[in-house]
Amino acid sequence: MTSLLTNSAAMTALTTLKGINAQLDMTSNRVSTGQRVSAASDNAAYWSIATTVRTDNASLGAVKDSLGLGSSAVDTAYNGLNSVLSDLQNMRAKLQTALQPGVDRAKVQTELVAIQSKMKATADSSISSGQNWLSVDSSATNTAYQATQSVVAGFSRAASGSITFSTIAVQVGQIKLYDTNATSVNTPATAGQVFGTTSLTGTAGFTGGTANFSGTNEVKFDLTLGDGSAATITLNNTTLSSAVGNLAAVTTTEFLDAINNQIAADTTTTPLAGKVSASLDSSGRLTFKTTATGSGTNASITIQNATATGGYTLVDVGFGTGTAGTDARTGSGSAAGTTAGRGILDTVDGTTTFSVNTIDISTLVGTAGDTTLKNIITQVDKAIASVTNAGTKLGANKTQIDGQKTFVDTLMKANDRTIGTLVDADIEEESTKLKALQTQQQLAVQALSIANSASQTVLSLFR
Structure with missing residues (x-):
């Protein structure tokens, strides 16, 4: 049906032309900028990254x-x-x-x-x-x-x-x-430090990167500071049971956390809490370092293996061979001073x-x-x-x-x-698409022209 009031064909052709023009503008922008995401409106996530x-x-x-x-x-x-x-x-x-x-x-x-x-x-x-x-x-x-x-x-x-x-x-x-x-x-004061002999993951206790404390393995050592603070750190299947996810595969992070937790919980007459901490140095060695500096209070550290009890077997973690009382290590900080x-x-x-x-x-x-x-x-x-x-x-x-x-x-x-992967346009693809859209645009214009000429054909019937 042909209507003098509503030209459906022309409206359809116009809608098609508008869509083609929008795609043509977007493709032209990609070709001219080299980017498929040049503004947040193109792709907010990619643009942000x-x-x-x-x-x-x-x-x-x-x-x-x-x-x-x-x-x-x-x-x-x-x-x-x-x-x-x-x-x-x-x-x-x-x-x-x-x-x-x-x-x-x-x-x-x-x-x-x-x-x-x-x-x-x-x-x-x-x-x-x-x-x-x-x-x-x-x-x-x-x-x-x-x-x-x-x-x-x-x-x-x-x-x-x-x-x-x-x-x-x-x-x-x-x-x-x-x-x-x-x-x-x-010259500034320095903290007292004691280092293990080898990387923690390179010791017998941590073969394969984790330690097995599900059996009789035990790490036990006496930690003493220069002010008289002292405590025995004990790590075995009893003390670790509530602190680690898997006793058979204790990670170095869990191991360090367990040591520091025992230091923090020390309630002896002269407690260690807040005075020393355990960590790994750049070589992965177990390290103890005082929080205070200087040659006075808390500047020095002494560590040595303690005696295993209750059927446990001492395990070496870089501070000796696992024999009680062996390989004691001491490290002292230096006091603030002057130099020429x-x-x-x-x-x-x-x-x-x-x-x-x-x-x-x-x-x-x-x-x-x-x-x-x-x-x-x-x-x-x-x-x-x-x-x-x-x-x-x-x-x-x-x-x-x-x-x-x-x-x-x-x-x-x-x-x-990374930026290119996210926002760069494929110029070969976009140029091909541009050519196709230009052809579609020409066809859409012709279709709109044909649709608009239909009313003229109806008028000729009344002549």
Whole structure:
């Protein structure tokens, strides 16, 4: 039926055309942006994930830049140390020459002064990004100085959304060559720690990664602190029965929780509670550490196997062979104190009254002079060892930074692939779809034109 009031064919054609145009707009947007999810309205979940990953990648980019700056600073300091090490070796050779009879020590001293000046200039010029780790000023008035420089090496996002940054510590206080600060520097107190001999999962008690306490196996040791606090920690099928899910397969986490629970529950006259805790170190070794620091209260720990009772058999978990009373271990913290605020080359030696930077052999004569010169050679030998050790530490820092740079770069590429998987459009597919939709659009326009011409055909009947 043909109606003059309602053109059903035209309405159908128009609806079809609108649908095709909507798909055409979406496909055109995907082709032009290269993304199938470019806004939250396209796919809220994918857009949210991709946005978070992009944010993480931006943070990783900043971490990569930080590692680059840190690597540059480490390289600069390392090159400076290498140069100074060569100078020290040359200085030692000159000093040894000065031991020979008939050598004019005043002339040798002229050469030593030149070497000393060169080493100081090398240290002073070892600057990267405004930082000098070889020639410093550790005085309290210099707020820019940090004995430990932290290079941002990574970050992690917890399920709660909180961000935690990891760092690589460069111990500037241990590698500095010169320090204008002649006064003492405060050093922090340290906690007492005791470590097992091997990884917990590598002991006989945890063969296969878990321990079997369903039978007669027992871990029992005496734990004593410096203030007299003491308790016997006992772990067996009785004490663990209510604390673990499976006595035949006790995990390391359950094992640690059980130890810490017994420490927390200690009600002896001088309890351990709140003073010490058990954990695993980076090597997986069972570790006990005091919560207090210093050489006084709670700073020291002694641990040894106790005597098994009730038919139980002692099991080794890294603190001995399982025999009662064997392999007692003690670890003490250090009290807060002070250390000389000088570097490797400007610290005055108590025997020679010189620092490497101020050595003067021009007036050394006779037997006493020869003795002093030998002491100076020993002093320079010690400086060479110290600079070599500093270079080793910087080399380890360099290796760690380079490894982290490689990891961060790999992680950023993996994140890019993740983003691509979620939001990138398949251009080949979308371009093919675009061509098809353009053809459909043309056909829909023609269909609408035909539908609109039907009323004209009806009018011709009245002519």
